[in-house]
Amino acid sequence: MNVVLEGIGLVKRFGPAVALGGVGLAVRGGEAVAIMGPSGSGKSTLLHCLAGIMKPDEGEVRLLDRRIDTMGERERSALRRTRFGFVFQFGQLLPELPADENVALPLMLGDVSRADAVRRAREWFAPLGLAGMEERRPGELSGGQAQRVAIARALVTRPAVIFADEPTGALDQATGQETMRLLVEATKHNGASLVVVTHDPEVARWCDRVVEVRDGRVLPDPRGTAPAVATVPAAPAAAGPGGWDRETGAGR
């Protein structure tokens, strides 16, 4: 697979503290990469730089051969909206909006008509096990359900890369595992790449590859490429939510 997203020689300082000391990372199409490391190791900063949320002080970030670290805020904003999806630990759903409108929001921001956006958003509910919850507000969903809505929202624009920062951090182990499985399967099924920041090896096990970050540097991987537990074949990017079932994890 070709490289979709690449960070080269990334350096980021916060005052005297060096958060990233020359980090390189390449993510291939359809690949799930876990970035692991203890608190303060620089893993979240790396994710923020790769996702165009932060500008690195040095180095470059490329998405399909386009440099994104030199783009202006407006352009990076548009890029995050159209080419990237995000799943966080908590709080990414708007409490005022019902679940379906939360998922439809990125589409509406991209000028899709409201009716169309909501229709397309609702297609994600059944495959993610959320049927019947379209009109519930985030406060009326369990933690796992809310994360699944967030996954739907991240995927609804059919992005190239999904970034997830401790996506299971607020969930119990069983729910966390189930959420990770859905995240990895749904991402891969849609042909997107996944970058997960976590300190939990159980979460990392779902990914194809693990990158260890310590003190702002990537550790050399003693095992080469980490074995991935989840082996979901990447599907063509055209496959819609209706062609994939969460129970079997396979296209019908």
Add this chain to the structure above:
Amino acid sequence: MGNLIGLAWRLLRGGGRRGLLGAGLTAAAVAISTALLLFTVAVNFAFQGRADREAWRNPVAAADGAVAVESVRTDHVRGQRITVVNLTALKPGVPAPPGLTRFPAPGEVWFSPALAELAGSLPAGQLADRFPGRRAGTVEEGTLVHPGELLVVRGQTPDSPELTVRAPGYADRDRGVGPVRISSFAGRHTDEAVGYQILGVVASVLMVVPLLVFGGAAARLTVARRDQRLAALRLVGATPGQVVTMTVAEAVITAFCGALLGLVLYGVCSPLLTGIEVAGGSWFLADLWPGAPAVAGVLVAVPLLVGLSAVAGLRRVVVSPLGVARRETPPAMRFIRVVALLAALATVPVVGGMGAGVGIFALSLGLAFGAVNLAGPWVVGRIGRIVARTARGPARLLAGRRLIDDPRSAWRTVSGVAMIGFIAGFIGLLVPDSGLFGSPDAAVLRVSAPPARLSEVAGQARERLSAAGVPATVRMTGGSEGKLKVVAVTPRAHDAATLDRARTALTGLVPGGVATTAADDQRASNRMLGDIRTGVVAVLAVCFLVAIASAGITAASSVLDRRQTYALLRLAGTPLSVLNAARRSETLIPLTVMGGGTIAAGMFCALPFVYAALNTTGLTVLLTCVVLGFAGVVGAGAASAPLLRSVTADPAPRPD
């Protein structure tokens, strides 16, 4: 209890920079609110004080035991009013009138300081000659109606025409009162003074509600942060009572500091406020001190109200520890709020039509005003449903959902300005047009005279004017004052000096009569109209200041409360322009609907007093308010845009 208050105090102090900033903003807002509230209260005491000081010049006839005779008339110089009081004692040992060291002996004149100064600066033929006699002393400044008042007290003999003849044309207070046999200098409030007192009460009622709303908004400033913290306390087992105690303690401590600050602020500003001219003069500093009990009342009431507002904001936490942590669909607001508004509105014309007392009317007006505030959130919620249903783009959808989610908070942002709609609607119908009386003639001096003596008086007028060297035309006319005839004098030159020379020459021409122009006669009424317009501008200016500050505070606190949501939206690529557009819609849509509604409600409340259609002045007031209101709210929202940019720039969203 002591423990809890201690804990609240530690939480307040230990709230970090952001917490202290919130508490500081709350205290500042409460301070402004308190200072303005003190001013509102003081205005009523000030008018009362003026009325009391003026009362002795509005004598009440003694049933028996008269000790003196008093007459009052009004003269004019350089377009200013001079109050002339004539006194004579009926027996020895009559107490001194207010401001004099003793009762004036016949032939004595006592000038107020300003009149003494003016009489010294103008040629005697223009002013001083009108009040011949021995200058026995100066009327004490503090007993005057206002600083710079022109007053002369003349001691007369009991047989003086000023105290024996009821002068022609003494129909109204503008021209004079008496002579009246009095037993004391108690007197009673003049109609004019009572009129100003009523205006003061109406202005206070109109200002108090926005000020309270402002105080409430200030209390909510930090309530979201408190919500989270106190919900956590509930989770670890604090009882609702303990949570309420801590909330009240924290809010009241902050508000009390703010209220004290407000008192200082008011103290510092009051010398400036004394310069505001109402009813022809500025104020004594003492007028603007509402007195210790009223100040204590404000200092207790404001923190109490802020505490109540904070408790209302925390009701959901107290009911459920998860009430804040988990956002659920809020229960729909009851229609009873609207019913309450309609009921309150219905009472206003009834009370107004009955001619009930000022107090009762003010109460019903205040109730209607308050009910608008009650119905506001309900209407905002309704508007939210419509906006959310019909929204096509993300900004309007976000705005609509937000209005449904928290109509109270959305209402708070616009309520101040929407309430001004009520005031503007009320005032717009009532404010007198500047051209109500046309422009009265200021060139012709008129003296009323009994018909039998008309020619004689006209002849004397010619002689006096000629002696004084004032070339003038003297005519006898029918006049407009019943059977009285009028001698009209038109000086050839129209300057103020010539006019004042003519006035001086004509003094005492008809016993008790004063030569006045039509402009002089209307001066008091015109001045009251002018003061009403000044009052309107002052009330609206204060309300706008408060409302826009309140909109700004609410907008800023709403950004802070939702910073995590905004940060995540921005992080996921939502342009700031969409977020700002949503925030704008969130305020402008309810403002448009509610502003229109409150203007209509205000006009409805003014209906019992309206005798003419909306005039140009009223329309100007209304339109200015609408433009300022929208501009103010948009500006207040825009002012928090940099705050939105900075809170959303934080790339690592974390819970507080």
